[in-house]
Amino acid sequence: MDSPDAATSAMLTAEAVLADAADAAVEAKASTNAANLAQLLSAFNEVSARVTRSHEALVGEVTRLKAELAAANEQLRRSEQLAALGEMAAGIAHEIRNPLGSIQLYAGMLVEDLGDRPAQLEIAEKIGRAVRGLNGIVNDVLAFSREIKVRPVEISAGELLNGAVESCMALVEEAEIVVDGPDENAWKMMVCCDPALIRLALTNIVRNAVEALAESEHGDRGLIVLAAEAHRSRSSGREPVVRLVVRDTGPGVPDDVLGRMFNPFFTTRQTGTGLGLAIVHRIVDAHDGDIAIHNREEAPGAEVEVTLPQRFTQRDDRENMA
Amino acid sequence: MSRVLVVDDKELMRDSVGATLQRAGLAVVSAPNAEAAIAMIARHHPDAVITDLKMPGVDGLELLRRIKEADDTLPVVLMTAYGTVDTAVQAMKFGAFDYITKPFEGDELVITMKRALQHARLVRENAVLRSQVTAGRKRVTAGGSSDLTDSSAKAS
Numbered sequence: 001m002d003s004p005d006a007a008t009s010a011m012l013t014a015e016a017v018l019a020d021a022a023d024a025a026v027e028a029k030a031s032t033n034a035a036n037l038a039q040l041l042s043a044f045n046e047v048s049a050r051v052t053r054s055h056e057a058l059v060g061e062v063t064r065l066k067a068e069l070a071a072a073n074e075q076l077r078r079s080e081q082l083a084a085l086g087e088m089a090a091g092i093a094h095e096i097r098n099p100l101g102s103i104q105l106y107a108g109m110l111v112e113d114l115g116d117r118p119a120q121l122e123i124a125e126k127i128g129r130a131v132r133g134l135n136g137i138v139n140d141v142l143a144f145s146r147e148i149k150v151r152p153v154e155i156s157a158g159e160l161l162n163g164a165v166e167s168c169m170a171l172v173e174e175a176e177i178v179v180d181g182p183d184e185n186a187w188k189m190m191v192c193c194d195p196a197l198i199r200l201a202l203t204n205i206v207r208n209a210v211e212a213l214a215e216s217e218h219g220d221r222g223l224i225v226l227a228a229e230a231h232r233s234r235s236s237g238r239e240p241v242v243r244l245v246v247r248d249t250g251p252g253v254p255d256d257v258l259g260r261m262f263n264p265f266f267t268t269r270q271t272g273t274g275l276g277l278a279i280v281h282r283i284v285d286a287h288d289g290d291i292a293i294h295n296r297e298e299a300p301g302a303e304v305e306v307t308l309p310q311r312f313t314q315r316d317d318r319e320n321m322a
Numbered sequence: 323m324s325r326v327l328v329v330d331d332k333e334l335m336r337d338s339v340g341a342t343l344q345r346a347g348l349a350v351v352s353a354p355n356a357e358a359a360i361a362m363i364a365r366h367h368p369d370a371v372i373t374d375l376k377m378p379g380v381d382g383l384e385l386l387r388r389i390k391e392a393d394d395t396l397p398v399v400l401m402t403a404y405g406t407v408d409t410a411v412q413a414m415k416f417g418a419f420d421y422i423t424k425p426f427e428g429d430e431l432v433i434t435m436k437r438a439l440q441h442a443r444l445v446r447e448n449a450v451l452r453s454q455v456t457a458g459r460k461r462v463t464a465g466g467s468s469d470l471t472d473s474s475a476k477a478s
Contacts, residue, residue: 094403097403097424097425098332098334098335098424099332099334100425101335101338101424101425101426102332102334102335102337102338104425104426104427104428105338105339105341105342105427105428105431106338106341108342108427108428108429109341109342109345109428112345112428131425135425
């Protein structure tokens with residue numbers, strides 16, 4: 001509310017006062033009255049104070065806008081980079097997949113033929129397993145690079161968040177992690193998005209949080225908090241947005257990792273292709289949304305925010321009716 | 323022995339798919355593109371066709387259309403890539419018998435092709451039975467017996 005409008009109006013007021021003061025100065029000259037001169041001086045003082053205040057407000061506003069622009073540019077740069085990388089990766093993946101399929105079939109033939117030679121059979125089976133592993137990577141690469149088509153429908157934020165946790169329930173239970181939320185508010189909040197895509201994105205985020213918690217050394221049981229918030233975006237025309245938040249009590253993300261964690265194939269873990277968060281980024285991009293990851297200030301842990309614009313619907317009215 | 327035509331522009335795929343099917347006791351002929359496939363069908367009369375979806379020039383979908391135009395009873399199985407399910411669904415609408423997503427295990431390939439062959443055989447047998455039934459009905463109408471009318475209900 002305060003910044004740009006307030007600064008402009010402060011400037012306008014200052015200009016008006018200056019004009020008044022100039023009129024007063026003409027009168028003062030005419031009368032050379034000492035009282036008028038004092039009045040004039042105080043008017044100038046007032047003007048200069050106002051100008052200083054509005055200057056400060058403007059400087060603050062410029063700083064904020066610069067930061068916002070830098071963040072938007074960074075997001076755009078990442079999006080473009082991911083799209084270019086995706087195209088290249090898809091080309092390679094397609095070329096790899098066909099011969100890989102053939103190797104799988106040939107390995108299958110060897111397995112059939114080597115039934116009476118256990119040592120050789122084991123080697124043939126290892127080839128088969130290795131090929132299946134490679135196929136998994138190829139599929140991940142293709143999922144990352146495929147053009148993402150968003151088919152938006154309305155779904156509750158609670159259902160999305162809950163669905164994400166359910167799809168990695170085995171991991172959550174194994175690591176003995178407590179999941180808090182989504183709360184009643186989230187179950188009531190409707191989000192317009194592609195449910196399958198956003199659930200996939202949230203699943204990747206939750207899985208990341210689970211893995212961070214499983215890695216963390218301290219003895220307490222890990223906690224994951226899921227929440228949804230409705231906002232009006234500060235930028236882009238104050239359109240309504242929904243923010244889906246996944247918070248964990250893990251060790252947080254080291255600074256040198258924060259800037260690189262969306263890069264495809266970047267991973268700090270032993271397993272996985274490092275495509276999870278890159279896929280998340282692509283999905284959020286396809287929704288014209290944005291994603292932010294930062295370390296929590298109040299306690300150790302990381303917080304991921306997925307912000308999805310809700311311009312598609314006139315949901316406010318319908319929600320009130322329901 | 324049932325005969326299968328394998329169509330793929332990649333030599334390695336034709337070879338590995340063909341070898342897998344041969345080892346399962348099927349006779350195999352292969353073609354590197356759609357034009358060659360049409361010629362092979364005319365010459366070898368395969369009982370089923372398995373074709374890659376994505377090929378330079380005439381693709382698998384168009385080949386499917388041409389085959390169905392010429393012989394509606396010849397089952398066609400498409401080999402599709404991960405992430406092209408939409409196309410696969412379209413192929414089913416065009417009359418493909420089934421599709422199989424690359425990469426696949428040998429068993430999956432063999433089972434799919436045997437089902438396609440079985441299906442084609444049943445379709446052919448049905449056609450023969452139906453013509454027999456039609457002929458029988460005519461005789462029944464002429465002769466007045468009701469036996470063959472019952473068996474026509476079972477066959478159709």
